[in-house]
Amino acid sequence: MSAKKYFALIAIVTAIFIAFLYFSSHIFGGYTITVLGSIYIFIILAISYNLINGVTGQFSLEPNGFVAIGAYVTAILLISPEIKSELYMLSEPLPLIRDVFLDPSKPFNPFFALLISGAFSALVALTLAFPVFRVRGDYLAIVTLGFGFIIRIFLINNPEISNGSMGLDSIPGFASYFWIGVACLVTVILVYNIVYSRYGRAMKAVRDDEDAALAMGVNTFKIKTLAFMTSAFFEGVGGGLLASSIGSISPDQFTFMLTFQLLIIIVLGGLGSMSGAIIGTILFLGGMELLRPLDQATKHLGPFHGIPGLRMVVFSILLLLIMLFARRGLLGDKEIWDYIKIKKFKES
């Protein structure tokens, strides 16, 4: 595809999506809008998680940690010092934490807050990458899983920074439906460009054969670290959006459950496929609703009735079945347009 054609395509997609955002916010009611909004946020999280797990092939379990960092940084930046001194009930906030403030009513400030959140997450990712990627082996999974615990323990044990288990509320709601949609679109375009850039190809090379990539002169440590940091950046941004759209956060929100959901999403859509991650998000969030009766003790399903927790059993079996029988998920590691292209080619 020539550069001209490519930009034209992006412009068209952007125009269509913005139009959709505009009209949907007028047509649908508050509930549909809220659900669509959370789908956009999950798309951001899923495609960035896919970057490290699917594209680079490094099994990581990090999203909950970085989403938490992003959410807290955004919250601390945007809550005014007056509200903060009222909010921090367990201990006085550190002067630095109390005074740092980007007035959300000024233009671009929420945008800067999101960027800082992402950058902060990426920085933490860099410090984690150092011990982990230096050695071969699957330590990334266990370290990132542990990291999720450490972040939560940090948030709980440092009330002067995070207000402990009480969490933060009154977070300014700049993340309207429209802006979440725009953020999602921008993320998709950016990540797409990374995946199909020189770095993206290097990431795939690391996934397919690390030794061969190394032999070809790819600095695998650098590539893995880069992928991990990019992933963390967008997860931080997603966390910031999440915090703003809900308005209150607490350490409990960012458990391993969040990571597990994202893992199912990207495996369902096909590891390594961006469009797969997007479709996976929609299917998963929809499926959660469809399977809800399984959890309700009062609901009768034919001769059976729901049992609280049964839904999780079904989900884990689903994950296992996909891995065992359809390991490539819905789209494999290809994109949806690759399939359309092949079809077109056959037709012609």
Next chain:
Amino acid sequence: MDVGFVLQQIINGFSLGSMYALIAIGYTLVYGVLRLINFAHGDIMMVGAFMTFIALGVLTGWNFSHISMPVFFTAVGISILITAFVGILTYVSAYKPLLDKGAPKISLLITAIGISFFLESLFNVIANQYLGGTYQAFYFPKWFSTIIHIGPLTIPVLTIIVPILTLILLLGVLYILYKTKVGIAIRALAFDIYTVKLMGANSNFIIGFVFALGSALAAIGGIAYAMAYPSIDPYMGMLVGLKAFAAAVVGGIGSVTGAVIGGFILGFVEVAVPGFLPELGGWKDAFAFILLIFVLLFKPTGIMGIDFERQRF
């Protein structure tokens, strides 16, 4: 700081550490043979504890007021057998099909997470539906909680038994690995799985044996854990399992002795830090992972210094 307090902490550390050690051995064995972090291993320990509870319930007719030693050990025996079987089952149903297809390692790790979640949610449903709640009290013969007074120390019998049992089991595992045919086969398999297959060894039997052995040890660890802290729930294995894996890496993954040493170190750290520096008590669950990151930074081969490309166990 009185001597009694210090001694008490040391004994508690030994006791907690042995439970981590028993679970860590299983991680190290499976990792050695398949290079797979078996995320479900922590939940296998939970299965061991729950199965003992259920077997005891069935044997005593759910009346736990008096449990005699023979009944208890029958239940423990049944539980160890079932847990070992569950271990083999996870290998046959979830890992083997992928290994046969030559799937990339990331698929195996995802399946492992899937199995872990499956076991947790399954036992959650069982506990809620048939046992009357997520949390269950764990019952065992009263003799184990008999308290021995030595000077200023108060030590339950159990606290002394568990570390001794752990050391005996460690010797047992080492004996199997170095003195029996199966053990030699395991070590050969760990060294080069393809060559061993080419030489006609039944690699499935050997790997199955590794899973059974690891799961049986995890079951014993789980039972000891449930006796020390007599409340069991379906999620009890998750964190303990992760910590035990961290302990295995600290000790030197691939080394059975290393796993035991790593387990003891973690046990000591977790008891000593909140004991002597109470203000750090909130960080208890993070110690294992902080320790892990430091070991990866400065000595990736762990305390036993296992160079994974050259030697194992």
Next chain:
Amino acid sequence: MKKLVALGLSALVASTLMAKEIKVGVLQPLTGPIAAFGQKTLDGINLVHSKYNKLPNGDTIKLVVVDNQFDKIQTVNGYKRLVSNENVVAVEGPLASSMALAVKRFASDTKTPTVTQIATNPRVTKGTNYITRACFTDDFQGTVAAKYALNHKLDNAVVVFDMKQDYSVGLAKAFMKAYKKGGGKILKTLFINTGDKDFNAQVAQIKKLNPKFIYTPIYAPEEGLFLRQLRAAGVKAPVMGGDGIADPGLLKKLAGKAANGVMYTDHFDAAKAPTKLSAEFIKEFKAKYNRAPSAFAATGADGYLLIYNAVKQCDTPANSKNLSEFKACVNNALRHTKNLEAVTGYLTIDPNTGNPVNKPAVIEKIVDGKTQFVELVKP
């Protein structure tokens, strides 16, 4: 009085409407980690709803139940669904303070009267006119415990709280404030984490300090093992907890004999009905579910009764208000509730804060494996 307010409001409008259904939303955790609490709450709500669903002019109240899964995203989505798709006039829930805080902004934005029946965090009703609370706050519960200890000359204490639970941290803070003010001495605050099983480090410290009183605002799974280890180490001081351990079944199961003597503050005692309505409720609850109602069921019923009473005042024969006027009327009536006969006692809401006035707490004690009433404490 109440009728006057309602008449005044309804006299403005004329009635041409037929009997209709009025929807009330119920947003509770029916799945997820605290599903059991949500289910108990719903049992209480359903029982009073089956009795009090007809309004004087022939309209009926219909409940729309939504599960929030104890998850903030689901809580917000569920709340929006109730408000914008189901057009409910009021929402009861959500149960936990952290979830109630998540709906605070949306309650104000959509001007929906929301009754949180058992969220005890003081911040829940702060800064909004649309959230009304049906129970006492942590501040009061902590004060009650402190008063009890001081009245019994237990003037030095150790506080053990759970760092991971906002509930526990808030309650511990409230207790310490009241206890120090009353002349008590806090020897030490120790903390634990949800899911901890080994409390030997804390117990060793307590043994060394030898306090007269131990306050443990933690949840039952931890309290059970804590008590066991505490009593095994030979500490005999009285222990008191908050409504987090008001699940005597679980506590007795986990602590065994060590549960004896432990006290806790609770919203009401099923053996001592404070009102006539309450006595009936307890009787019918036992008949229907074959067990005594817990505090969750009782407060759930209270929340519904508050909403029912408010809707009853607004839904007069002359009612032709549109939805937003109706909601404004319900909210106003909710906030001006006076001496409403409910399950845990008589409810009066302070119009400015949205909190109940003079809501008493009970102190219970476990004796020989049975729950025993100790005393009723009024603010």
